[in-house]
Amino acid sequence: MTTKIIAEYAKSGRSSCKKCGKAITAQALRLGLVTRDARRFDMTKWHHLHCFPEKIDSLDVIKGFDLLKGADQEALKKFADESDKSPKRLQGKNDEEEREQEEEEIEMEKSNSKKIKMSAPNEKDELDIAFSVSDVKDKYKDAALEPKWKAFQTIIFLERDDGLHDSGKVAAFDFDGCLAKTSVKRVGANAWSLMYPSIPQKLQSLYKEGYKLVIFTNESNIDRWKNKRQVAVDSKIGRLNNFIKQVKVPMQVFIACGIGSAGSKADDPFRKPNPGMWHIMEKHFNSGIPIDVEQSFYVGDAAGRPNDHSDADIKFAQAIGLKFYVPEDYFST
Template identity: 55%
Template sequence: MSTVKIVAEYAKSSRSSCKGCSQAIPAKGLRLGIVNRHPRGFDTTHWHHLDCFPFRSQPIESAEEINGYALLEKSDRDALKKLEDEGFRNSDKVAAFDFDGCLVNTSVKRIGADAWSLLYPTIPEKLQSLYNDGYKLVIFTNESNIERWKNKRQQAVDSKIGRLDNFIKLVNVPIQVFIACGLGKGSGQTDDPFRKPNPGMWKLLEEHFNSGIAIDMNQSFYVGDAAGRIKDHSDADIKFAQAIGLKFYVPEEYFAA
């Protein structure tokens, strides 16, 4: 039977590729390796980018346990500690949510990191319960203002990121976020494959940002407010869930029930 250890080092060349996303690891870039030591006496190492490393399937009690940790630059040691402290996890169970109109109240007339409010008081408790049950929490959100506001693009970015950061601080659970910045159909441009209802953001998660862990579609689900009802602004959320094959809930059904 083989034994496993985890190592960290800076790549000596750009010849290694990440086992998680299959992309090259640049020379001098930080890489984490899973080393299998076989009884015959040789080692095999599977290298990963930091963001692609399967911490869920290769758990460690502390970052200091990683071979080579003490030799890393402080910024990289801090990045490893941050992942440990935040408890970020990849999982076969995904609880996914829209942001605006689902988790928070926002208005197109108000901008800024603080221009939002919690949609339901039960949200922090619900998200914590999901996290405790082993779910990976993910937000998929469209934000066309980042593309549309060509003269105020940084303001649109700061506003969106600020709201998301402040929300995650409030609910106090690790959440992975995907933002589609392109415009939709009818804008005179090619339809953005990452903008909901297109499934591009989900494919990114599935193929590159879940450490290669297959997602259990029977246990996973998606919550969003754009369900094609009379007062809804669109049907993007329900069609996004249908395109992926996920169970779908509207916010009042999931958080107010």
């Protein structure tokens, strides 16, 4: 297991300090201890600056330090200097408190491992989805998945594409109608073509500029086709695998398989325009690196225009706070 330190501004007031137990207010500076387990999943324990229990040997080890305001950088420098002078006895007390809190968190995770909490519709609080490695599967319901592909609740994701680098800058894309030309009447891994000839070069340039490339795509047929679910899964994953091979750039992929709200069914938190896929990526699949939404963006074709099939893509971007582009504009420049 590896541990890292990250610094960022709290996106909401939902997180609490793992030392004092008090809430960390929205936009307040918080420090996180990020632990990555053997399966490459991240767990972050947040703290107020003055509650952070670890000695900071160097500011170079803190992810996100360069994104902080000048005053907060100075406060963090001062805290790092003072941590060298802290009595060893006090550190021992912090360690004991940390162990007690870890035991409480384990019990809480057991009881809440399948619980999904969403903020009220009018609030800007981040979506809070309980994620547990034990809930990650090699199959989606009764359908087998190809190597490197995993399932969690109603999403399928590409666990780790070779060469992928996590980053504070994310270039995110829809798939069907944005990167690939597909048809609901055609099924199969090869039943697609590039939407625009400039796509490979554009994606390769973004990768070289330090962007992490991520695809967020809805595919409700995977849930709808109960008798042909394996066909739907193989078709979607096959197209995505072939697309990545053709553009020759590593990408991360999340597929929302849920049908969404209908009748008595609750709205699926992962299906766009809901931002569940983004929050899973940000919290658990970006090495604890805070994402700068000012430098990140999302491209999709469902923008709510007269001939668009929906407005799911533009609302997805708005829910996260990302700049939004339609593919014909983005890939023509």
